[in-house]
Amino acid sequence: MLILEFKVKGKPAQYNAIDEAIRTTQFIRNKSIRYWMDNPNVTKYDLNKQCAVLAKEFPFANDLNSQARQSAAERAWSAIARFYEAVRLSAHVEACKKKVLGKKGYPKFQKNSRSVEYKTSGWKLEDNRKYIVFTDKNKIGRLKLLGSRDLNFYQPEQIKRVRLVRRADGYYAQFPVSVDRQESVMPSGKAIGLDVGLKEFYTDSNGFAVENPRFLRKGEQRLKRAHRLVSRKQKGGSNRRRAINRLGRVHLKISRQRKDHAVKLARCVISSNDVVAYENLRVKNLVKNHCLAKAINDASWYQFRVWLEYFGKVFGKITIAVPPHYTSQNCSACSQTVQKSLSVRTHVCECGCELDRDHNAAINILRLGLSTVGHTGMYALGDLTTTLAESVLSGQVESLSKESPHL
CATH class of the missing domain: 3.30.420 (Nucleotidyltransferase; domain 5)
Incomplete structure (x- = not known):
């Protein structure tokens, strides 16, 4: 599985529509967690059915594509399944000694979601693979894809879903492509x-x-300055939001430097x-x-x-x-x-x-x-x-x- 990422370019109204879709995803996920808390015996399929109930009850939830709503419910079920697995393993002393990796605590409500995921419906790539069109009622519309990768190398059926991600420096579209990556090099004998x-x-x-x-150490002066600018701005103001965005860009650069180096x-x-x-x-x-x-x-x-x-x-x-x-x-x-x-x-x-x-x-x-x-x-x-x-x-x-x- 390959994850191909492109930066998306659109109008401010389209960015606002993406933000609204992300908020709706967070809302459905948290509602699914609450539904599970009130009904501990529910299954993954019960959470998917609950998405249809939420769509009838809340008009803004109905604007989001049905499969995107199911993806939000699946996020909730992933947290629940990890919790169940940790409880099951905790009953065995030997399993506890293995120290199972990953998050395994009681599911929590999400406060700051940054992505929305569509499955096979609600979006369509244009023939030149340079634009993507979202067709649900959220009115995201047509977005331009900016990146060095070429989607023409892959068949449409290989792209299983699309994820829109919000970061400090803009919005990105991620395409998980079902492909087995294999490369060959001459044996070195080392x-x-x-x-x-x-x-x-x-x-x-x-x-x-x-x-x-030592990327963090080298960027500490920029981080300290960005933090000071945030603390000087009035809470709730637009200047503070811009200062927080600048701080996020500094952190984002450091994380990208680490990944590139690794x-x-x-x-x-x-x-x-x-x-x-x-x-x-x-x-x-x-x-x-x-x-x-x-x-x-x-x-x-x-x-x-x-x-x-x-x-x-x-x-x-x-x-x-x-x-x-x-x-x-x-x-x-x-x-x-x-x-x-x-x-x-x-x-x-x-x-x-x-x-x-x-x-x-x-x-x-x-x-x-x-x-x-x-x-x-x-x-x-x-x-x-x-x-x-x-x-x-x-x-x-x-x-x-x-x-x-x-x-």
Whole structure:
């Protein structure tokens, strides 16, 4: 599945219509959550039927396409299903130790929705694929698509749905395309281990290090200035709305810089190596350390890992997640444990091995990865596969605490 994104260009009245469709989507989702709270035994299909009741009761809900209303109800059911799954797993001690990823709390009402999703009806692409026309009663109308991708490469039946997204710098249309992406490259015969860090973004088992870009740190002055401008404006005024929009644009640029860096670096690593081993870090647990949380989030390790596994599947390469405990403490030459704090950046062992701390860890990661059989990533294209790390996840945080007293 590919997600092709285009910026849409229209008139102010069309943008207002998109905002109204987004508000209606939020309204239907929240109404579906409330309906489930009042009737706990309802199913997904009951929520879809409730959409028709809401359309008869509220005229603005009837203006939205019927399948778009169902998409809003499906969003509500996704939150409910995650909650049910978490409750089911919590009854089993072993399942709890696996620490299921993702949101799993009690469903909440949405306060600031930013998208509306249409399925197969309510929209139509023009023959040149440069314009899209929305045909429901919301009066969004004809929008121009701006982007470098060409939709003419794909058949109309491959486009399963369309999503309109509002961001700080404008409105975007996303097209999920049903296609199996596969690319071929010549085998390199190389295998590397990657140790991510805060000083360097990663250090591989060959000793090569990539500088940490620190996009948030570099943009902090712009962020502080944007925050000050927001705080000086009167609440509820148009000047404050414009100041908030400028603040959102700064955050949006930083997030795009992180994604661009992760995508390009992951593609380069995967295309240059046949086997890539990396740490199976739980970033969600690491950021509980308030001393390092900002730097860890700025490094965006999780996003880099997701793209590593995605490109691993695209190029047919092997990606291996290994448990990170003791990779920095054990000697890569003799396997003896050499205790060191985070401030010690050089590994010195009695056997005579003297390496950079991250380089030593990367060699250990590669050795662990090569001893793992049958793992091809945990998040690639949504496929959850079993990992060697699953048996030791419960002890991962405790082992990281040995790296630093703050973790």
